[in-house]
Amino acid sequence: MTRHAEKDTAITGIGMSDVSRGASKSALALTVDAALEAIADAGLTRAEIDGIATWPGERVDGSGFSPVGCASLQDALRLKVNWYAGGREAPGQYGAVFNAIGAIAAGLCRNVLIFRSMYEATARKTAFANSLLRPGERQAGPFAWYAPYYTYAAALQQALFFNLYVHNSGIRPEQVAQIPINQRRNAALNPKAVYRTPITLDDYLASPLIATPLRLYDCDVPCDGAVAIIVSRIDVARTLRNPPVRIEAIGSSMQYRNSWTQLDALDTQAQPKVAEMLWSRTDLKPVDVDIAQLYDGFTYHTLNWLENFGFCDRYGAKDFIEGGRRIALEGDLPVNTGGGALSAGRLHAYGAVHEACTQLWGRGGARQVQGSPQVCATSTAGGPLAGAMLLVRD
Amino acid sequence: MTQPAPPPRTLPAIDPDNRAYWTRGRDGVLAIFKCHSCHAYVHPPVPFCPACDTVAVSPQAVSGRGTVVTFTVNHKQWVPGLPVPYVLALVALEEAPEVRLVANITHCDPAEVTFGMAVEVWFEPAEDLWIPQFRPARSAA
C-alpha cells in the first residue's frame, strides 16, 4: 500500500491573536502575535522555521480578506526558509497545509509556519468591502457569469445552493437553527469568541433574511484576527513539547466541474468526493471520529459536511441535529466546539484547526470535550472548493 | 424624497469566446457554444468539445426556453438604490439541461418563482451588451 505523505506530518504548535470586531493593531501585528505564539507553543525558535505558507496569499484590495502574505510575515520575523507558498487556486483554505505536506515530503523543509489573517471587521467599517463587484469595472474570469445580476456577495451564490438543499432535503428553519444555537452555546465557554451571548430559536427565526433561505445567523462573523499553526515532519514532531497531532488523512481532490455555475451536484457542493478521498487514505471510519470542526462560512456548509463525511445519511442532517443534543459538547459528535466562525469569528477554517488541536491537547477549559478526544474531522469551504483533514492525537 | 437610481449592473469583460453570449441579444438570439460533430453544448464557452476532442465548436442559437434549477430571493440592500427583493437563479436550458445560466427572474413577483418553473429569455441592453435575463414563459400554464 502506498505510504501517504500526510501521515509523516503533524501539527506541533498553534497560535491565535486577539480576535475582535475591530482591532487596535494592524493585520500584520496580529499575524506576528499568532505566529510567535505558535512557534513558542511548538517549542521551536524562529531559526528552526524553514518553510512558510498561507492561503490565499496577500491581497491589497482593501477587503481585509487576506491582508498578509508570506513575504510580509517572513520579512517581519526575518525567517530564513527553504520553501514558501501562498496562492488562491487550491482545495480551499487548507491548500496551504496540503502544499506544506508536499514540501515536507520532498525534503524541502521540516517545520512549516502556516497562517491565515483576516481584517474584515475593520475593512467593513471604512468601505463596502464585502462586494464582489467593482463599480465601473468590467468583470473578467468565471465570476463574470454572475456579475451583471446583482450578485454582490458570496452569500447569494451560496443561497442558490442552500435553497436547493432545503428543497431536496425538506429541512426546516427550526432544524437549521440548531447549528448556530449550538455554536453560540459553545462560544459562551470560549473567552476568545467574538459573540458569547446565547441565542434562542426565536432569535434565529427573527434574524433578518439576507437571501432566502439564508438568515443573518446562518452567516459567519467578519472579524480581525490571525491563526498560525506549525506543521512538522513526524520525526521532528516527536521530539517537540506537544504530543503530535498527526495529519492522518486528507481530501484535496476536484473531480467535478470546477465552476460556480456548472458544478455537478449543486446541493452537495464539491464535498462528497473530497470526503471519499479522505476515507480512502485511512483505516479509520466516521464512527471513530470523536469531535468535528466543520466549515461554517454558512450553516449550510456544516449540514453538508455532516452528510458528506458520512456522520449521517444524505439529507439526514436535519434528523441528526434535531434538538441539538447529538452535536453539543456532551453529545455523540461535538461540532464546532469553540463556537466556530458563526460565533467565535470568521478565521476561515484555521480557527477550526486551532480548536481541533485545543481539544485534542485537552486545553479546552470550560468547553473541553470530556473523555480525552483523540480523532477530529475538519473541513473547509463550499461551492467548487472543498478540503478536509482527519487529525489524530499521536 | 426621490429614490436614488438603481445601481448600474457590473458588466462582463468581453473576449472572443464569450462575445456571442453577451451581444447576440441585439438580434434576439441566445447563443451557446455547440459541437459540430456530436452537437453537445459547451458552457462556459470554449472552442473545445471534451466528448469529441475537437475544436470545431461555435456559438449557435438556442430556443431561449428553460427551467429554474434553483433560485434565491435577495432581501438585503447591498448598495443604496438597489431595488429589493429580487431573484437570482440558475436556469437549465431546454436543449441542454446540463447547461446552467445565471439570471434574474424578472416580470413576476419574486414570491411566484418556484423550482422547475418554465422561463424564457429576454435581453436587457447595457452599454454595448445585451444581458440575457429570464421571465416566466408566456406559454406556461
Ligand SMILES: [Zn+2]
Ligand atoms: Zn462533440
